[in-house]
Structures are given as C-alpha cells and as structure tokens.
Amino acid sequence: MTQPVAELSDRARAVFRVVVESYLGSGAPVGSRTISRLSGLNLSPASIRNVMQDLEELGLLAAPHVSAGRMPTETGLRLFVDGMMQAAEPSAEERAAIEQQLVQRGGPIEDALAAATAALSGLSACAGIVMVPKREPVLAQFGFVPLSPGRALAVLVGTDGTVENRVVDVPPGTSSSTLNQAANYVSARLSGYTLAEAQARLRAELSQGHAALDAAAHDLVERGLAIWSEDGASRPVLIVRGQANLIDQAAAADLERVRQLLDELEDKEEIARLLEGARHAPATRIFIGSENKLFSLSGSSVIAAPWHDAEGHVVGVIGVIGPTRLNYARVVPMVDFTAKTLSRLMA
Incomplete structure (x- = not known):
C-alpha cells in the first residue's frame, strides 16, 4: 500500500520531490550532492543521505547500484503522481x-x-x-471484380467516401452477369444501410420472395456482406x-x-x-x-x-x-x- 503523503515529514517530502523531479527530467539516479545543490534545503549531503535512506526503507526510493544515487520506485512514482505533482497546462x-x-x-x-x-x-x-x-460502414456502392476462377475482389464504398477491398471465394464458373447482378442488387436495394442492417434486409426480402436474385447472386451477396462483418468484428x-x-x-x-x-x-x-x-x-x-x-x-x-x-x-x-x-x-x-x-x- 502506498505511503500517504501526509505521513512524510516536511524534510522527507522536500527531498523526495527533488529526487523524483530530477529523475523524471534526466532519467538518471540522483545523488545527495546533486540534491544539496538543487533543493535549497540548507541540508548537508550527510543529512540528505539519511533522509534518502528512510525513503528507501519506506519503499519509495531505490538504489540501482551500491554507489549510485537514488531513483523513485513505482510505488514512489504513484505517491508523487497522486499526491505531490503540480500539473503544467499545455501551452x-x-x-x-x-x-x-x-x-x-x-x-x-x-x-x-x-x-x-x-x-x-x-x-x-x-x-x-x-x-x-x-463503427460499421454504411453502404453506398458495392461491386465485384473477377480475379481468377473461384476468386473475386469485393469492393465496398461507404457513404463517408471510404473504399475497402476484400478478396472473396466464389463458386467456379461464376459468370460476369452473376457478379453484376449481385453488385447491382446491393447498390440498389441495400444502399444507406449498415452491414448488419443490410444482412437483415436481405433475409427479409428473400423470406418474402421480394428479392430479384437467383441462387448464385444471392450467395455472392451473402458472402460479400459476411466477409466485412467478420473482419470488422475481429479487427483491433x-x-x-x-x-x-x-x-x-x-x-x-x-x-x-x-x-x-x-x-x-x-x-x-x-x-x-x-x-x-x-x-x-x-x-x-x-x-x-x-x-x-x-x-x-x-x-x-x-x-x-x-x-x-x-x-x-x-x-x-x-x-x-x-x-x-x-x-x-x-x-x-x-x-x-x-x-x-x-x-x-x-x-
């Protein structure tokens, strides 16, 4: 448990502050002679060493080497940040x-x-x-570009102007007209919806028999929407x-x-x-x-x-x-x- 600031003596608080602030500025351990020059405490190096020893026993300071000065521990830094730090507003x-x-x-x-x-x-x-x-992109346009047998590039344009591409697997022998039919359907019927909303609307139109899609085009639309949903959910x-x-x-x-x-x-x-x-x-x-x-x-x-x-x-x-x-x-x-x-x- 961190030592409360109020339990430190005035002398200990003053020495501790100088050690921490000097260390944060230089990244190097701070010796008693440095503190006597910087602090204006009117204490001898021997007196400062005694105070630093007390702070070390409290777990607030540590000496990385036998002959080195002291540096704040993580416990000491927490005490300083929570109870002693004087914040400087951004310029x-x-x-x-x-x-x-x-x-x-x-x-x-x-x-x-x-x-x-x-x-x-x-x-x-x-x-x-x-x-x-x-955030889920809101669909503006959607398209498929054939790459090779069994693969196509799905291109999604969001209403905010973002353009994203994903490679999707398509059934071998899928024709250009099927790719176009799937793309036209998404752009015409699902534009303005998020991916989740588009998927729900697609299912509703299919169940009501309103989707003017053949089986192959329907499969493509589902593949295209699903790959973005899965990718968006897993991406940090x-x-x-x-x-x-x-x-x-x-x-x-x-x-x-x-x-x-x-x-x-x-x-x-x-x-x-x-x-x-x-x-x-x-x-x-x-x-x-x-x-x-x-x-x-x-x-x-x-x-x-x-x-x-x-x-x-x-x-x-x-x-x-x-x-x-x-x-x-x-x-x-x-x-x-x-x-x-x-x-x-x-x-």
Whole structure:
C-alpha cells in the first residue's frame, strides 16, 4: 500500500520531490550532492543521505547500484503522481497543434484521430494511442471484380467516401452477369444501410420472395456482406503512432527494455483491453509499470483518458505510452486536453 503523503515529514517530502523531479527530467539516479545543490534545503549531503535512506526503507526510493544515487520506485512514482505533482497546462502552441489536426478533417474519422494521435505523440515524446470507435460502414456502392476462377475482389464504398477491398471465394464458373447482378442488387436495394442492417434486409426480402436474385447472386451477396462483418468484428480498433519517440538517448543504455516495449506495442488486442480500463474513468487514468500486466516487463507507463459524444457517452480512449520516467506533470494535462478537445469537436 502506498505511503500517504501526509505521513512524510516536511524534510522527507522536500527531498523526495527533488529526487523524483530530477529523475523524471534526466532519467538518471540522483545523488545527495546533486540534491544539496538543487533543493535549497540548507541540508548537508550527510543529512540528505539519511533522509534518502528512510525513503528507501519506506519503499519509495531505490538504489540501482551500491554507489549510485537514488531513483523513485513505482510505488514512489504513484505517491508523487497522486499526491505531490503540480500539473503544467499545455501551452497555447501545444493546444493549437492538437486542435488543428482535428478541425482540418474532411475524410474518415480514423484519419483525423491518427493525425491527432501523431501530434500528441510528438508533443509528449511518447507513443500515441487511440481506441477508435467501433463503427460499421454504411453502404453506398458495392461491386465485384473477377480475379481468377473461384476468386473475386469485393469492393465496398461507404457513404463517408471510404473504399475497402476484400478478396472473396466464389463458386467456379461464376459468370460476369452473376457478379453484376449481385453488385447491382446491393447498390440498389441495400444502399444507406449498415452491414448488419443490410444482412437483415436481405433475409427479409428473400423470406418474402421480394428479392430479384437467383441462387448464385444471392450467395455472392451473402458472402460479400459476411466477409466485412467478420473482419470488422475481429479487427483491433486501435491506432498507434510515434513508436520511434521511445528510442531516445536515455533509452540507448537500456535497449532490451525498449525492444520489449516495442514488442508489447505489437499486441494491439492487449492494448485495447488495457485501454478499456480507462473508458469509464471520471478523469485521466495513469498506469505505472507493473500496475498493468501488459507493460510490466518493459517498465512502461500508460496515460489515457476517455472521450465522449454529444450525449456524454464514451466513444473511445486516447493516450500515450512511454517510460516510467516520463514527465507526468506535462503529459497528463496534455492527454486530458486532447480527450476534451475530441469530445468537443467530434460530437
């Protein structure tokens, strides 16, 4: 259980703050002489060492090497973030950089979210992540292009202008006229419906004998609609940007941790599961190191906040992933601002 801030003496709180803030800025352990120069505490290095020893016994600091200075533990970072951190609001330039990516959007929402996530990643020097709202495309047009015997390319055009292609298996000997009949039926009868709605309408028209389709064309329509439904249900709806930001000078001394983190970032389904933990949080959530199972090996932190639609319903989650030594006081308000901007501009 984390030591309450109130139980620390004024001297211990002051030394602890200097250690944490110096470590988050440099990524290096902090020695007593450095603290005596930086803190203005008017304490001797010997007195500071005694306080640091007490903080270490409380589990708030650790010494990576016998002769090295101290660095905060994950428990210490949690104490600092929850009880001592003084947040710094994003600058006007930072706010403008994030807003610009969302205001200047004319295509699919994913493009705007990817751009905003990339901007957040660059400003925070972390990897940016966003959980995109799950959505089904609304059909505008549909077509089949023969590729080879037994295979065709199904082309779906959504009402938002998106175009997606999928290769589908078709019965050998399927004629071009059958492909055209199936495509024309979808475009004429199912346009304006989501995939689920289109499938339900197709079944209803067939049961009522209203579908002007022969058996082969009916089979093609079902195949075409089904492949998108299955694909959409299984695809992790997650965008990750800025992984290169994780490889900085400080990380060069710990390449194995960086490699582990980059491997973890490939598991988008697990990241999406982690972000689910922030969906219904009243404020920005901070996961430090082993507090989340996914990033416990790399010792990384996740800062994430939900964003909402006009009715106040949670739509998705946006955030960053970085080393535990990231600048929480700067990054937490930045993630919070991005989530609130998304809620305001995308409602």
